[in-house]
Amino acid sequence: MTDQHTRTAAPLVRGQGPGLLLAHGAGSDIQDSFGPVLDALAKSRTLVGPDYPGSGTTPSAAGPLTLDGLADHIVESSVRAGVHSFAISGFSMGTTVAVRAAIRHPERVTALVLSAGFARPSPRLRLAIDTWRALVESGGDNRTLAAYLSLVVGSVDWLEDRSQDELEEQVRLFSQGLPPGTAQQLKLLNTIDVRADLPRIRVPVLVVSPHGDLLTTPVHSRELAAGIPGARLVSVDSGHAIAAERPGPWAALITEFLDAVGH
Numbered sequence: 001m002t003d004q005h006t007r008t009a010a011p012l013v014r015g016q017g018p019g020l021l022l023a024h025g026a027g028s029d030i031q032d033s034f035g036p037v038l039d040a041l042a043k044s045r046t047l048v049g050p051d052y053p054g055s056g057t058t059p060s061a062a063g064p065l066t067l068d069g070l071a072d073h074i075v076e077s078s079v080r081a082g083v084h085s086f087a088i089s090g091f092s093m094g095t096t097v098a099v100r101a102a103i104r105h106p107e108r109v110t111a112l113v114l115s116a117g118f119a120r121p122s123p124r125l126r127l128a129i130d131t132w133r134a135l136v137e138s139g140g141d142n143r144t145l146a147a148y149l150s151l152v153v154g155s156v157d158w159l160e161d162r163s164q165d166e167l168e169e170q171v172r173l174f175s176q177g178l179p180p181g182t183a184q185q186l187k188l189l190n191t192i193d194v195r196a197d198l199p200r201i202r203v204p205v206l207v208v209s210p211h212g213d214l215l216t217t218p219v220h221s222r223e224l225a226a227g228i229p230g231a232r233l234v235s236v237d238s239g240h241a242i243a244a245e246r247p248g249p250w251a252a253l254i255t256e257f258l259d260a261v262g263h
Contacts, residue, residue, distance in 0.1 A: 009057040011077045012049035015042025018263055019086030021078045022049040023094030026185040029055040032177065033091045036243045040251035050077035054181010065188040071101040075108060087111035087263045089254055092216060099194045102201055111263040113254050115208035116240050118220035119227060120193040128152055128215055133186040146174030155212030155239030198227030204261040205231040208253055210238040
């Protein structure tokens with residue numbers, strides 16, 4: 001593994017049963033991407049949740065991030081935690097990390113769940129990423145950035161159902177929880193293209209498409225599912241932030257799929 005990933009914080013480890021490795025989104029961490037579903041998943045699985053460099057308590061990388069580096073990082077974190085074989089649940093950018101991990105470590109990866117993901121950023125997604133990154137790198141008002149993120153990760157219906165106080169609280173929490181490695185992660189995000197990896201996947205795959213996702217819109221999930229032999233595509237009534245909007249249904253989809261395929 002390269003030097004940029006050697007200083008690694010211990011991952012979250014929780015539960016008992018077959019291994020389930022978690023891969024979080026860009027500008028996020030394990031708690032932010034998966035927090036509300038961790039307890040439900042840990043009832044039947046041993047969860048391993050490493051944070052990327054610059055997220056959680058993992059130090060930022062000294063150089064540019066690479067998709068291969070992140071894939072190796074999460075796999076090696078699980079092995080160091082004593083979980084040597086596992087399914088991977090990837091969220092948002094974590095779906096591409098999961099795909100690359102399955103290609104680079106086929107002897108360890110038993111199944112994939114790819115939620116709110118993509119194979120490559122569409123022009124519209126690149127525009128959203130560029131705006132996000134510009135707000136991060138400007139060093140300006142964190143509230144403006146947090147408000148922008150609230151608008152793109154929440155579904156229209158979910159946001160419309162929030163009170164003014166609830167929205168203000170979400171913006172406040174977003175503004176306080178921006179990982180220091182966000183700019184590095186977003187720079188990588190704009191370069192990702194795993195389309196060539198998809199036909200090479202040989203494990204069971206579930207693609208979870210939030211039909212109200214304004215960031216990685218459902219067209220991205222359809223491209224993922226179409227490119228992977230035998231992949232199953234399901235929809236969930238949610239925006240991009242599935243853990244916040246629909247934690248129960250999301251945890252059930254993941255658990256039921258892994259139970260059905262024997263992982």
